[in-house]
Amino acid sequence: MKKPAPSDFPVHELVRERWSPRAFADKPVPQDVLRSIFEAARWAPSSFNEQPWAYIVATKDDKENFEKMLSVLVDFNVQWAKSAPVLALAVAKLAFANNNAPNRNAQYDTGAATALLSVEATAPDLMRKKRARSLRFPRDGNPSPRSPSVTRAIRLLCLRP
Secondary structure, three states: OOOOOOOOOOOOHHHHOOOOOOOOOOOOOOHHHHHHHHHHHHOOOOHHHOOOEEEEEEEOOOHHHHHHHHHOEOHHHHHHHOOOOEEEEEEEOOEOOOOOOEOOOHHHHHHHHHHHHHHHHHOOOOOEEEEEOOEOOOOOOOOOOOOHHHOOOOEEEEEOO
């Protein structure tokens, strides 16, 4: 489905055609397409080339992990996300790997990676729905450095064929 956005000035077709659906086809996204989408994210610029992002991905054919992914969403988002064939959470490591100093650009860099992922997903017509701050994660006493519970910028991405 194409839903080009009206723009005040000329922008690339991939930008104009990006949109956020709430309805998804009931068919899987091929693995080679998923790999290409996440490869595009890998090419995003980042402070000191840290690449502080990681994506937690669950496909509908992996019922156990798909259900786990749905379980961290607020109820409103579960209603539409449960029909997506792919769910992904973008998480950012908030400290530099070499010295554990705070990486104040980690969230920005993760956003840049997710933006490239979104543009790449538009090319094969795999629109994505992005939601921020609509997740439920318990705060535990000893989270890992990339744990969503210590990450301030988390995005849910739903891809559709």
